[in-house]
Amino acid sequence: MTMNAIQSRYRVDGMDCASCASKIDTAVRRVxxxxxxxxxxxxxxMTVHHDATIDLAAMARKVTGLGYPVSPLGQNDPSPPARAxxxxxxxDHHGHGHGDHEGHDHAKPAVADTIGLHGHDHGPTDGSWWxxxxxxxxxxxxxxxxAAYGIGHLVxxxxxxxxxxxxxxxxxxxxRRAIMAAMAGTPFSIEMLMTIAAVxxxxxxxxxxxxxxxxxxxxxxxLEGVAAGKARASIQALTALVPKTxxxxxxxxxxxxxxxxxxxxxxxxxxxxxxxxxxxxxxSGEGAIDESPVTGxxxxxxKGVDATVFAGTINTVSVLRIRVTAAAADxxxxxxxxxxxxxxxSKAPTERFIDRFSRYxxxxxxxxxxxxxxxxxxxxxxxxxxxxxxxLAILLIGCPCALVISTPAAIAASLSSGxxxxxxxxxGAVLENIGRVTAVALDKTGTLTVGKPNVTDxxxxxxxxxxxxxxxxxxxTGSSHPLATAILAKAAEKxxxxxxxxxxxALGGKGVTATVNGAETFxxxxxxxxxxxxxxxxxxxxxTALNDDGKTVSVLLIGxxxxxxxxxRDEPRADALAGLKALTDAGIRTVMLTGDNTRTATAxxxxxxxxxxAELMPQDKQRIVGELKAEGLVxxxxxxxxxxxxxxxxxxxGIAMGGGTDVALETADAAVLHGRVADVAAMIDLSKxxxxxxxxNITIALGLKAVFLVTTIIGVTGLWPAILADTxxxxxxxxxxxxxxxxxxxx
Numbered sequence: 099m100t101m102n103a104i105q106s107r108y109r110v111d112g113m114d115c116a117s118c119a120s121k122i123d124t125a126v127r128r129v130x131x132x133x134x135x136x137x138x139x140x141x142x143x144m145t146v147h148h149d150a151t152i153d154l155a156a157m158a159r160k161v162t163g164l165g166y167p168v169s170p171l172g173q174n175d176p177s178p179p180a181r182a183x184x185x186x187x188x189x190d191h192h193g194h195g196h197g198d199h200e201g202h203d204h205a206k207p208a209v210a211d212t213i214g215l216h217g218h219d220h221g222p223t224d225g226s227w228w229x230x231x232x233x234x235x236x237x238x239x240x241x242x243x244x245a246a247y248g249i250g251h252l253v254x255x256x257x258x259x260x261x262x263x264x265x266x267x268x269x270x271x272x273x274r275r276a277i278m279a280a281m282a283g284t285p286f287s288i289e290m291l292m293t294i295a296a297v298x299x300x301x302x303x304x305x306x307x308x309x310x311x312x313x314x315x316x317x318x319x320x321l322e323g324v325a326a327g328k329a330r331a332s333i334q335a336l337t338a339l340v341p342k343t344x345x346x347x348x349x350x351x352x353x354x355x356x357x358x359x360x361x362x363x364x365x366x367x368x369x370x371x372x373x374x375x376x377x378x379x380x381x382s383g384e385g386a387i388d389e390s391p392v393t394g395x396x397x398x399x400x401k402g403v404d405a406t407v408f409a410g411t412i413n414t415v416s417v418l419r420i421r422v423t424a425a426a427a428d429x430x431x432x433x434x435x436x437x438x439x440x441x442x443x444s445k446a447p448t449e450r451f452i453d454r455f456s457r458y459x460x461x462x463x464x465x466x467x468x469x470x471x472x473x474x475x476x477x478x479x480x481x482x483x484x485x486x487x488x489x490l491a492i493l494l495i496g497c498p499c500a501l502v503i504s505t506p507a508a509i510a511a512s513l514s515s516g517x518x519x520x521x522x523x524x525x526g527a528v529l530e531n532i533g534r535v536t537a538v539a540l541d542k543t544g545t546l547t548v549g550k551p552n553v554t555d556x557x558x559x560x561x562x563x564x565x566x567x568x569x570x571x572x573x574x575t576g577s578s579h580p581l582a583t584a585i586l587a588k589a590a591e592k593x594x595x596x597x598x599x600x601x602x603x604a605l606g607g608k609g610v611t612a613t614v615n616g617a618e619t620f621x622x623x624x625x626x627x628x629x630x631x632x633x634x635x636x637x638x639x640x641x642t643a644l645n646d647d648g649k650t651v652s653v654l655l656i657g658x659x660x661x662x663x664x665x666x667r668d669e670p671r672a673d674a675l676a677g678l679k680a681l682t683d684a685g686i687r688t689v690m691l692t693g694d695n696t697r698t699a700t701a702x703x704x705x706x707x708x709x710x711x712a713e714l715m716p717q718d719k720q721r722i723v724g725e726l727k728a729e730g731l732v733x734x735x736x737x738x739x740x741x742x743x744x745x746x747x748x749x750x751x752g753i754a755m756g757g758g759t760d761v762a763l764e765t766a767d768a769a770v771l772h773g774r775v776a777d778v779a780a781m782i783d784l785s786k787x788x789x790x791x792x793x794x795n796i797t798i799a800l801g802l803k804a805v806f807l808v809t810t811i812i813g814v815t816g817l818w819p820a821i822l823a824d825t826x827x828x829x830x831x832x833x834x835x836x837x838x839x840x841x842x843x844x845x
Contacts, residue, residue: 103147107171125282236316239268265309286460339410344375358426377429378420385415463496494820504795507835512788520771528767533785541737542692547668553588555665566662620655627653648701677775719745
């Protein structure tokens with residue numbers, strides 16, 4: 099691809115499997131001026147890199163002629179229009195495409211609108227199946243076949259002509275696409291195999307079977323489309339979570355606005371029972387948030403002021419005022435959709451192998467069918483019509499649909515299922531690779547821990563615990579320091595009245611002092627406090643014990659008397675212990691990599707039961723990941739900050755935590771959107787289940803073909819079972835893949 103290549107993105111309707119993408123890829127690469135092309139079946143998109151000499155209209159007509167209507171995706175067209183029933187191959191739906199060619203990579207269609215359905219009619223199957231072009235063609239072919247049977251029974255002399263006519267009703271559209279595909283460089287398409295088999299059957303006086311086979315072919319394709327439609331419905335449900343409108347609060351007044359018009363910093367009102375229209379933080383109000391539509395958690399989560407809420411979740415108890423923290427294009431759901439779409443552009447190694455295999459497989463089937471039809475009559479004295487019939491049946495058995503869809507169907511379903519649970523994987527290769535992980539290295543702060551300190555202990559020496567917290571909160575009022583924030587949050591949690599502080603002064607590196615309730619008050623480090631009022635041996639022992647637990651201790655003096663102390667620590671996430679146990683139970687080694695001091699890291703590591711490597715610089719984390727890989731381990735690195743980026747890139751799989759920086763999310767191969775450690779284990783389990791599903795699909799596809807190949811050669815089965823073997827296998831493979839969409843319990 100040249101440096102000055104222009105990039106154009108198109109929405110492509112009707113793609114159903116890898117063979118469809120291959121036909122489009124082959125045709126577009128032959129267009130003068132094209133340097134590279136990428137076709138995504140599941141996303142329903144095509145990205146073309148070309149120079150200024152290309153005739154985009156001619157290219158679009160070529161793709162449309164194959165039976166795949168295309169339309170350009172402009173930079174300001176993030177959500178393509180819904181499929182219209184009229185958009186068939188005969189309609190010039192491509193547009194001329196001479197507009198915005200650069201920057202199209204930023205304009206991605208909504209996943210709900212672009213998950214391709216499997217069906218070689220290449221028309222839409224949205225809505226009722228009988229209203230689609232595919233459904234109408236199938237009904238027309240079936241009606242013609244019934245008419246041929248009925249009239250042929252009454253007038254036997256014209257029965258053969260009637261069956262040929264019924265066959266042509268369904269075969270003509272199929273043959274037209276076969277010819278277009280051959281002209282575009284794909285002679286061995288499924289449509290071509292079907293056309294040869296049907297026409298050949300007519301020549302050996304099997305017109306009745308030919309008509310039935312064409313009808314069964316269309317029925318099978320229709321069933322595949324309906325089955326695959328469940329995957330589309332799953333993603334559509336995800337994109338439909340965010341409400342279209344929001345209640346915007348301005349100047350004390352509330353008005354309804356479009357949700358996608360909200361800006362960062364806007365204050366919105368969310369009533370009881372309403373879905374939250376944007377990511378944000380709660381400004382006022384408290385209540386239970388039902389996050390099950392986004393996270394899969396069955397129990398509502400209690401949230402109050404300053405808590406983070408996600409777009410698409412449900413406010414169940416009381417009215418909330420929320421400050422918007424992300425624009426519509428960047429909210430939780432939008433990020434899920436974007437990453438799923440990007441993931442669908444990336445093929446897994448297994449999928450790439452199946453693609454390569456199918457390129458040789460289909461011509462091989464044609465050669466085998468020809469040998470079966472010709473060799474026995476020519477060399478062994480067989481009956482020509484009998485062996486030609488068997489050869490035609492083998493052509494139908496060899497249709498590659500079930501094989502080529504076996505992998506992408508499972509991967510698309512798995513990516514969709516993961517996305518609904520906040521498990522985002524950037525492509526099939528990542529999905530396949532993560533199941534082989536044998537070691538997981540995790541950052542501490544923000545990954546294994548909450549990422550901010552919390553008050554863990556309040557020690558009363560001369561005053562009550564309540565007084566210690568009240569006076570400390572008075573000193574810290576107005577400060578944004580993390581430790582101050584922790585103290586103020588604890589006071590707010592206990593609903594304590596905090597008195598005002600006067601003459602407040604910060605003592606650099608030592609603490610803070612002010613007058614509270616008429617008394618000079620100091621809060622600072624134990625060393626600084628000891629300089630003012632000597633601490634007893636017992637008091638120092640208690641503080642040392644807290645320090646050994648990885649806690650930071652601030653000592654409070656009131657009126658020159660040692661009043662008490664407050665201990666704080668960045669505590670482990672609620673699910674960290676269970677999440678790490680799930681990993682170790684799966685035989686995966688876990689290790690904490692942190693830049694924090696050894697004492698604090700060891701205390702957290704002991705609490706969680708994880709191997710600890712502390713006081714590390716970013717390059718140290720990267721080096722340790724390399725050492726683990728050198729031991730023969732397949733390493734996943736989990737982190738959320740800029741200092742994790744080198745290690746994320748060095749690992750076999752980099753996983754960013756949901757609250758992480760943009761750098762971490764960009765560097766990582768996957769993301770745990772909701773920041774749960776247990777989701778790392780869930781992601782690995784999803785990968786293993788997906789690979790097992792793919793193996794099952796390949797076994798179904800090739801196994802059925804092998805059985806029917808043998809039974810056809812020995813004369814047990816014929817054309818009807820042959821086409822049922824192909825379409826039936828495809829339906830079975832698709833339904834099996836869709837099992838991955840079923841919800842899985844999360845811890």
